[in-house]
Amino acid sequence: METYDLIILGGGLAGMCAAVEAGEAGAHVLLLEKEDELGGSTVLSSGYMAFAGTDMQEQAGIIDSTEYLLEDMIEVGGGVNDQELVEAYGQQQLATYTWLNEHGVEFRSLEAVSGHSVPRGHIIDPHQAIQTLNQRVKQLTNVTIRLNAPARRLLKNDDGRIDRVLYEVDGEERTAHASKGVIIASGGFAKSEELLGQFAPQLKGALRIGGRGNHGEGIRMACEHGAWLKDLPYLNGTYGFHPTAAGPVKSQGLAFYKGAIMVNELGKRFVNESISYKLLGKAAFEQPDQVSFQVWDQTVMDKSVYDDPLYDLELLKRRRLLYQADTLEDLADCIDVPLEVLEETISRYNQGVADGEDPDFGRKSLTHNYGKPTPIENAPFYAFESTVAMLATYAGVSVNTKAQVVNPYGEPILGLFAAGEVTGGFHGAGYMTGSSLGKCAVFGRIAVQEALKEVIVK
Ligand SMILES: Cc1cc2nc3c(=O)[nH]c(=O)nc-3n(C[C@H](O)[C@H](O)[C@H](O)COP(=O)(O)OP(=O)(O)OC[C@H]3O[C@@H](n4cnc5c(N)ncnc54)[C@H](O)[C@@H]3O)c2cc1C
Known part of the structure; x- marks a missing residue:
């Protein structure tokens, strides 16, 4: 032996x-x-x-x-x-x-x-x-x-x-x-x-x-x-993957930790986006049809980090995985969520950022206790359909x-x-x-x- x-x-x-x-x-x-x-x-x-x-x-x-x-x-x-x-x-x-x-x-x-x-x-x-x-x-x-x-x-x-x-x-x-x-x-x-x-x-x-x-x-x-x-x-999945990510191209983006919000197919936020992406995955899976999008603006896009495995948002754009629109109206149309709800969601979120108090989910930071959220107001606007991966x-x-x-x-x-x-x-x-x-x-x-x-x- x-x-x-x-x-x-x-x-x-x-x-x-x-x-x-x-x-x-x-x-x-x-x-x-x-x-x-x-x-x-x-x-x-x-x-x-x-x-x-x-x-x-x-x-x-x-x-x-x-x-x-x-x-x-x-x-x-x-x-x-x-x-x-x-x-x-x-x-x-x-x-x-x-x-x-x-x-x-x-x-x-x-x-x-x-x-x-x-x-x-x-x-x-x-x-x-x-x-x-x-x-x-x-x-x-x-x-x-x-x-x-x-x-x-x-x-x-x-x-x-x-x-x-x-x-x-x-x-x-x-x-x-x-x-x-x-x-x-x-x-x-x-x-x-x-x-x-x-x-x-x-x-x-x-x-x-x-x-x-x-x-x-x-x-x-x-x-x-x-x-x-x-x-x-x-046991939880991890949020932030494009639905095609189990294939050869594992596209993932964590724009929420740079200031994006997450909305469901009704155009509503449903979670404090700064928490663990495992817990975000759990929340996303509880949404209607398990569909959700990360939504952000050019201010967040400017924080894209070249060649970073999680924060290269420009790479998602080059891979044509992002919806990009000059107005919220066009963005709502692209991702098929009700415009008036999306506008209300973003306006309420922006007011919360201005007041320093997120009235719905208590978001205070970008991730955990780090960084300050910014309003979503600076066109163009972006959406990334995201799901959960084990x-x-x-x-x-x-x-x-x-x-x-x-x-x-x-x-x-x-x-x-x-x-x-x-x-x-x-x-x-x-x-x-x-x-x-x-x-x-x-x-x-x-x-x-x-x-x-x-x-x-x-
Ligand atoms: C897409 C993705 C992104 C991630 N990003 C991060 C990150 O940024 N930071 C982080 O901390 N974690 C991350 N993780 C998690 C992390 O990568 C893993 O938890 C970690 O690499 C596990 O390492 P390991 O050595 O325990 O196991 P593994 O790296 O999985 O190695 C286990 C090895 O054991 C072999 N094996 C299995 N069964 C047997 C057997 N019966 N006999 C002999 N060999 C066997 C397997 O083939 C494999 O090669 C990520 C995971 C994935 C999939």
């Missing part, structure tokens, strides 16, 4: 950070990746990572700290996130940012996105990140990556410790032994109709966008050995601060660790942009550090 110190399941950001960390610590490692390439959902992502107190923020004159970051995370999570996991993130976040930098992961720029009181979305090119980590792995002769090698089951020894992985390669079943532990980093289940049907039937009509290997197999493998699950009631599931196996998978009583399942999107508990009821890629890197490394500390008594 093949024998390793650690076996890592999945080659997205969590798995690749774990592989580098373990390899550099001298461990003998096998990483199994089900697909024919590394990257999973990570390489489809917008690349925002939530860090605070960084040199990039300092250079941009942004005042932030771990404390503010954690406060925002808990607020966005509705206070039901596992506070110990959030604190563990806080303790490691800055060191992880530095570690990524030192390993050649490039941070391009900063933006404020969902749940940020200040700009703290540090943007990476996720392909560059995975390739860079993979280059490092190739230098480490003690780490083996095996593609097209799905893990199927985990096996326990007589002491109840997970110590083997049953996997497939070239149609052949193999067993590999892990003396220090198995780290599940197999991502979420955004591509499993079966699990989404069971756990999130309310998202039936949502687009599915995610790594093609993400079917929740890691969750099943952990559950077989008694893992508890967390955050299932908070991108990332963020509900999964329960872990403690050592990234050990735990049972319903909070007791560790010996030898079993998990990191990244396969885990639940960290985000709670809402998600701050960048905290998912962030937690992959933070807990991928923690899982390795803790597993390698284990002294196995025979």
Whole structure:
């Protein structure tokens, strides 16, 4: 039987950070990746990572700290996130940012996105990140990556410790032994109709966008050995995708965080647009026929950010996905909403902006506590039909601060660790942009550090 110190399941950001960390610590490692390439959902992502107190923020004159970051995370999570996991993130976040930098992961720029009181979305090119980590792995002769090698089951020894992985390669079943532990980093289940049907039937009509290997197999493998699950009631889609985005061109735009409003097919607003785009997705799905539009003016359009994954509004225009009109009358006609209702909606919203008091939904900022809304009055006007996509599931196996998978009583399942999107508990009821890629890197490394500390008594 093949024998390793650690076996890592999945080659997205969590798995690749774990592989580098373990390899550099001298461990003998096998990483199994089900697909024919590394990257999973990570390489489809917008690349925002939530860090605070960084040199990039300092250079941009942004005042932030771990404390503010954690406060925002808990607020966005509705206070039901596992506070110990959030604190563990806080303790490691800055060191992880530095570690990524030192390993050649490039941070391009900063933006404020969902749940940020200040700009703290540090943007990476996720392909560059995975390739860079993979280059490092190739230098480490003690780490083996095996593609097209799905893990199927985990096996326990007589002491109840997970110590083997049953996997497939070239149609052949193999067993590999892990003396220090198995780290599940197999991502979420955004591509499993079966699990989404069971756990999130309310998202039936949502687009599915995610790594093609993400079917929740890691969750099943952990559950077989008694893992508890967390955050299932908070499964939500993400708002801001064009209805065609599940195809090859994944057009997404978050004009609402730059000052757009959201209206339904009746021409009415229905939500405070500054809240988490997960919660916006929930609200949008409750609208008649689940139809909604982001509506903005030239003042908002002028805030378009070239080449930004979420804020390049001009790109949406070049892709001919926007309706543009010189008058509200023409815009209402384009999107087929009643003109008088749309005019009343915008005039009431503008009055609220002038009064500093949104009478209907209490909007005070652009996103979370950041930025001031502006009136929608400066032609031309724009509308972007938007819908909800299930991108990332963020509900999964329960872990403690050592990234050990735990049972319903909070007791560790010996030898079993998990990191990244396969885990639940960290985000709670809402998600701050960048905290998912962030937690992959933070807990991928923690899982390795803790597993390698284990002294196995025979
Ligand atoms: C369009 C989009 C935009 C996003 N934008 C952001 C963002 O800006 N910021 C942010 O923080 N988050 C974002 N997310 C979420 C984030 O990308 C994911 O949560 C994160 O990348 C998950 O990383 P991971 O390593 O846990 O899993 P993944 O990157 O999904 O990797 C898991 C890997 O495990 C493999 N695997 C699955 N089952 C098995 C098995 N049985 N055996 C072996 N291998 C297996 C998969 O094939 C996959 O390669 C976005 C997601 C999407 C889809």
